[in-house]
Amino acid sequence: MSRWFAPGTWWYALPLLLLAGPLLWLDPSLGAGAALAGIAVLVFHRNPDRDVPESGYVSPADGKVSVIREEDGRLRVGVFMNVHNVHVNRAPTAGPIEDVTHTPGAHKPAFSKDSDRNERVHVDFPDYRVTLIAGAFARRIHPYVETGDTVDRGERIGHISFGSRVDVLFPPEIERDELLVERGERVRAGQSVFVEP
Template identity: 40%
Template structure:
């Protein structure tokens, strides 16, 4: 039996309680207009930190999407930074209305985690992948291959949270981390990956199948 879970990320509790408390105080003081604005803000913050359960594909070869959002590019690149291999790179842009809890794309051990402090360009720009702050989590895959998931900060995303550590055994579809207030997630996949998504497609973390490892 699945353990019931509050469908809100715990990292959002301080923001939600602060906004809700401010709304209550303003309402009691009679500042109706300001209280109404704070109520709308509270609703937005609550929605932003939502963490719904997802139905994960049982296909052992399927790679699931690590983030909600829209695929903005798919390309082959020489990845010298994370996997040291030529890979297929899939970039997913998340706007402020998407679920921002990220998920593990494929079951495997966490090989390494890399943090890079950087700038905060718009997450859908080319500069974002090169110069923005990021957290990269590299997973082992069968036949000495690796898969990297890179959480990239955006223009207003100022906090990246990764819940995994090197050596952890990660299960496909489990929660990987969180990025606050809009950003981007890039996937670096083995060349043999058979992609089943296209540029411009909307995707859901844990449910949309990105491709299959051959």
């Protein structure tokens, strides 16, 4: 994995940057546009290091808390990633991964209720689940982990190219009044604590 960018970034950025050179000779405005688009792709897929707290469930994504709801007696918290957010996602706690499954679906805006039927990847831990959800422009979810892997708290587990939302479905014993964030609050992956032990 690149230290600076999410895996696969160059597949998106390099064609634009290579195209920019010839286009600058033919049409400077098109060449500049291609170069800017390539740079924007690199910025979008940036992959910064984070100082991870030693305890608690940390946010799996950068962005704004957009979902807080109860589902069958369990708490779900979702983070919507805007275009300016880092899109590399992280494990809320340390532990083994029991299953990683891909579910095809729609590509509705990730901040809408219709996004509950969007394409997604579920990363299942023994007692909770992280779900990476594609959005209107996200066409590719890239998990970095597989069934049987063990991760540390805040470790990178995947990214979504050009999207969208990441949810945590907490263990049944976690209650709403234990949640340390509110809807609309901005959070950082691997740093913002959702629930303390």
